[in-house]
Amino acid sequence: MNNAALRQDGDVLAFSGDLVAQNVGAIWKSSIAAAKRTHAVTLVIDVTACHVIDTAGATLLLTMERIHGGQMQLQGAETQGTALIAQLRKIIPPPLNRQEEQRASEEAARAARAPSVLENLKIRILFFGETIVALMALPTKLRFLRGADFAHIADNAGLQAMPLVVMLGFLIGMILAFQSAIPMQQFGADLYVADLVALSLFRELGPLLVAVILAGRTGSAFAAELGTMQVNEEIAALTTMGIDPETMLVLPRVAAAVLVMPALVVTMDVAGLIGMGLVLRLFGFPVSAIIGQITFAAGPSDFLLGLFKSMVFAAAVAMIGCRAGLTTGNGPRAVGEAATSAVVGGIVATVLLDGLFAVLFYRMGL
Amino acid sequence: MGTIIQVDDVSQHFASRVIFKNVSFSVATSEVFVILGGSGCGKSTLLKQMIGLLTPTAGRISVCGHDVTTDTEAVRRSMGVMFQSGALFGSMNLLDNVALAMAVFTDLPASARQEIARMKLAMVGLGDAALRLPAEISGGMAKRAAIARALALDPPVLFLDEPSAGLDPITSAGLDALILELRDTLGATFVVVTHELQSILAISDRCIMLDREAQGIIAMGKPKDLQAHSDVKMVRAFFNRESL
Structure with missing residues (x-):
């Protein structure tokens, strides 16, 4: 498995290696920071040098897009990676509302409380x-x-x-x-x-x-x-x-x-x-x-x-x-x-x- | 498509009781492969052997090229398992259940684990239930959450034990659709143990049928072919509800 790496080339963020769960931990924070720093309207990400993109890798790219706030333009993705990202983009979960969930849990707990x-x-x-x-x-x-x-x-x-x-x-x-x-x-x-x-x-x-x-x-x-x-x-x-x-x-x-x-x-x-x-x-x-x-x-x-x-x-x-x-x-x-x-x-x-x-x-x- | 699982001449005996003997088959990459059969024919025993929880009395099983008996650690990194009851950890919410494997086996920071776990839950239709405890969700949701947990590290092979058992037909059909969607999206291979005929016909690319009396495989192939053409009495009885 090839280690993942990120290189910034002007406004283009270029990834290399395998964007999989075992690898993306090392570049997660720097990738998010790079997306935040990018001022261009479109976030251009080049994954030509990536061999594999799994759900963790796709989630990283979608999180970068969300943090950047604009559209993501993906360059060089293989069909499987593009399909996965498209699939995940359709189901991006709503933000976690811990307070509301906690209230619901407490209510349920009260019903079945000790x-x-x-x-x-x-x-x-x-x-x-x-x-x-x-x-x-x-x-x-x-x-x-x-x-x-x-x-x-x-x-x-x-x-x-x-x-x-x-x-x-x-x-x-x-x-x-x-x-x-x-x-x-x-x-x-x-x-x-x-x-x-x-x-x-x-x-x-x-x-x-x-x-x-x-x-x-x-x-x-x-x-x-x-x-x-x-x-x-x-x-x-x-x-x-x-x-x-x-x-x-x-x-x-x-x-x-x-x-x-x-x-x-x-x-x-x-x-x-x-x-x-x-x-x-x-x-x-x-x-x-x-x-x-x-x-x-x-x-x-x-x-x-x-x-x-x-x-x-x-x-x-x-x-x-x-x-x-x-x-x-x-x-x-x-x-x-x-x-x-x-x-x-x-x-x-x-x-x-x-x-x-x-x-x-x-x-x-x- | 290459072979991802190879089962060669596998047998299982408990003392003098033979569960099955000389079972051989292979599963191709990205295939949905179903193991079916009546109660007590050894479906779950075979599954336990394939996931390394039970050492076969004889024979060899390899998953992703690793021998299940001798290279168990490597095999376990290549697979996810959904148990019949879901087996979610009751003290953790669904998000933590899914994120657990990532915390143990990757160096992902907590925020990344959370993002990925939420995505996995969204993939199985539980994006809005991430903070609920297993006790607060229905049986169907628990099975979906268990699939999300099995998917945590995007394993190439997923083993599902009776995914439709105890579910209503609508939830069961939804789960079947989810399995096919995940196979298409992730390219994963699914080995499913079930005896739900509707599910078998809906999801299975190929299947094997085990039989207690024959102590092994009595049919192998595409389910629709078996349903239409099999001359084995037990297979016809199973697929066409014929009496024996």
Whole structure:
């Protein structure tokens, strides 16, 4: 490909080389400037020495003509180039009116804008209500449920999350024990680390951390899955078939999350206790003393309260994930936004519910 | 007219499933060449091979003299592709969609890229929609914009995957007219995958028909000749709506 060049010969602007997209960048500005400087009524452009003129080259010549303000007289163009320029001259687009386009886009965006805070709250309450109604009507709609789907969702949310839960539980148990053992050792109270870690895990950290994992793994997956179905109009197809998406899609997901949650929390608690036990063993305490301390400090009620809380957290995380998916907008970006909203919403709801439970259990003396 | 695309003895298998085997044909410069056939016959697979997204199990494909498998970069610089859905980038307006390739592969200043991109959009009848986002335009407009994007660097070969699919007959006829106009104006070669009979008859200089059961080409030639004279049952059924 020959490099393009421009030479001014009196009032004639002579191009040489190939006037194609890959070449004209180098001479674009100088060509426009040359056209602007030309005072003759007719802009004479000689392309005899040009072998190829593509759309970019033709656009350059037409832009020079527009900038010059007069007529362009083309010398030496081959038939293909002349035809292309003639064709493009017929369709020269109108100048861009960014302000008007922006106004139109904003108007369109307002029509399909993201809901306000109040509207959002309304959507959430309505969704919660619709799910409750779907749950109550479930006995009459059992045919909408698909056992294989439920097993698949439960497997994804539960079994496949186990390794992560074990690893995080073990590490958190170790870290908690190690961080608290050092200051407590100064008071000779390092054995009480077992009480601290066991109570924290059973009542707070176990359910809370598993809920965060659930929001990150499962809540976002629910949102992305249902969001993609929404974008592909699968949800609309279900609705038009008379199948209510809450029953077929939301309830199995919420049920699966609620059912696998206690198993995940127990796993987290056990892994955390093992991690803590390992640290205390390294501090020289016998296993029997550690187990004795745990059973003395934490009773079944602490453990069961944690499990109960975790099931509520799971229901909230799953419902928020499904809501985010079912209210997804259009396009691939909307699916990403739905997943983000599911994770953020799930974590915030979990922490708020945890605070609520703390007050409630305190008032109930639990 | 010289040969711009050469397909020699190309086959595609997925495990033991044979999609097609020993497919050979050539496409001449500035020709509108149509690949047609029923669903599942391998039209899109063949297109994927030709644009370098799928390596053939056997055989060789060259575009503008470059081997698609070994010289993929050179081939990609010689071609533009319009995907069935348009595949416009949702976060960019149409102007930026068209100007993207120019920003990446040329040293054109921003003002020049904008002028050229506007011209390309005007060529496909979207001169006044340059600042709209893909979400704000219709399906037919999205296909036109995708053609404008494929034309960004004036490639000698354009591959269009089902350009008329999902469009109303008027928009579809407009798109057919646009393909012919662009071929005449730019001298580009078009390879079109479609099974829309009206489009095939309107735009195609030559075509090949693939068949799932035959696992390859069952007819090749000018569509009007195939419609009038073919003695292959499947071809007659396709062109003349005869029952098999």
